[in-house]
Amino acid sequence: MKIIAYSYTEPLLEAAPAAEIWGQEVDRTYQDLGGRQQLQQLLKDCQTEPVKYLLIQRFEELGDTVQQVCAHLEQLENLGIQLIVTDEKQTENRVNLLKLLAELQRSQHSRSIRKGHARNRIKSLPPPGKAPYGYRRGKDKYAIDKTASPAVKDFFEHFLIYGSLRGSVRHLAKKYNKKISVSTGRRWLTNPAYRGDLEYQNGEVISNTHVPIISREEAAQVDRLLRRNSRLAPRSASAPRSLAGLAICAECKSSMTVAKVTAYRKDKEYLYLRPINCSQQPKCSGISYEEVLQLTIAGICRDLPDAIAQLQMPDIQGIKAGIAGAIASKQKIIEQLPALIESGILDIRTEVAELQSKLAKMPPVNLRETAQTVSLPQFWLDLSESERRFYFREFIDRIEIIRENSEVDLQIIFIF
Structure with missing residues (x-):
């Protein structure tokens, strides 16, 4: 009775698992890093050497899409291989299988987005989504929006002079007819993008990725004012x-x-x-x-x-x-x-x-x-x-x- 194991690792997101994770002796282990060449080799070997059990951690390791996973599951079934999934409950009926496939599709979509974020981090590209107010999306970085950036610059300068977040929000609405909430104003003051930096989903910040709206000295003063005001009641601070x-x-x-x-x-x-x-x-x-x-x-x-x-x-x-x-x-x-x-x-x-x-x-x-x-x-x-x-x-x-x-x-x- 031959037992084999297969694992897939996305190197942008995780480390390869240790050999001891299977909890039992296996005759051979196949391991892919970023591609699925070893999975294809596994299917090829199983056509000449009969295998009783295949151990995997999750269904999603068998493909990047639900269709790929289903295709590989069908190949394994045709080869008479029993699949053991260590991290997920077994499904015995069609309803549970459909639920599993739907969850698998969501998981694959989330994984694809995370991979995109990771690639953007490596290349210092802006994260997906709309550019912060005052910028527009360029080819590979944020570019200054000349129509909106003066309002953002004035907002920061007003805060640096008076140290009042609510006052700066009111100033922005009065002078530029740009109405934002106090919480949005606070996010502007702490947003690394206005300092020429990019912050990604994992919390990492990469500096000097695009033209800043405020200088490093101004950003340092903003941070000091925010720390100082945090000791006061919100309305007292302004x-x-x-x-x-x-x-x-x-x-x-x-x-x-x-x-x-x-x-x-x-x-x-x-x-x-x-x-x-x-x-x-x-x-x-x-x-x-x-x-x-x-x-x-x-x-x-x-x-x-x-x-x-x-x-x-x-x-x-x-x-x-x-x-x-x-x-x-x-x-x-x-x-x-x-x-x-x-x-x-x-x-x-x-x-x-x-x-x-x-x-x-x-x-x-x-x-x-x-x-x-x-x-x-x-x-x-x-x-x-x-x-x-x-x-x-x-x-x-x-x-x-x-x-x-x-x-x-x-x-x-x-x-x-």
Whole structure:
């Protein structure tokens, strides 16, 4: 009683199985990698050497389409070979067989799509589907859409200036009549395509595949702003006032919101900070926004230089130089060895993308040098509310407002 085994492996998607997978002694093993020459050899050998059992893992290994699988099943049946499928339940009736064939067809279609994705990754081609807004599909890469890309560029620039996702979405709708949701705007900000990179279904990113809409420096700043805003409530992150999302009442521990009050029949408005969920009785009263703002500026100018001076900071410039050197080294490998196996080049390109991502996360400025500038009161007074909000969130984690009788004091907690 002769027993043989057959396996098919798509090298783009999986590794070849080990010989021990069959769980029993087999007289001969046939194994294909990317083609089915060994399957044809198996059928040819079985015509001269009778075989009792054939072991396979899945029906789909017998062909790329349902028709091919059915044709090979018919050949095996005509040769009197009993098929044992180790990873699937046996089907005894026509209904189950039809269900199996339908599932097999779906599996083959999915496998074909995955193979297409894998080939695209190797060749650095765009993945299937519509190009991101601002691009159009070219012959072998994304090309800038000159009619749509200015809106995308303006969206990023607005976010970089004001750090507000919702504000940038509103700006896009008002200026370009391009209406997108906040979640779509967030996807734009994190989409590697706008940075000149491609991200594939398996999560791998290959850098410098097409012309970017934003620079590497702008992309790094976008990532830092997103990380910074993630500490705040969504609406606080986009609120126009510089203290929004930072102020906390030290007595009731409630976050504070900015409230606007106008006098009857007068245009002048007054701003207050009041607790959102105060548990005290009587409830904590509101505090003048302008008073807290001036105390915050004074506190930063007084305390920030000392806080930064006490930091044990690594050599940021040295680390950046090391990462940049590693990127340059790997780029040279890609340029000087065009005859490398394509999958090997892909691995190097992926490593380059990972290093560039790591470099982007490094602080863009020297904190000690920056502290000398931001410790001057005039620096803060010359800024708009939006600009102050940007810088406050660069340094401040929260501001605890302490009430002492009729006096107000602050405890500023920095992010480092």
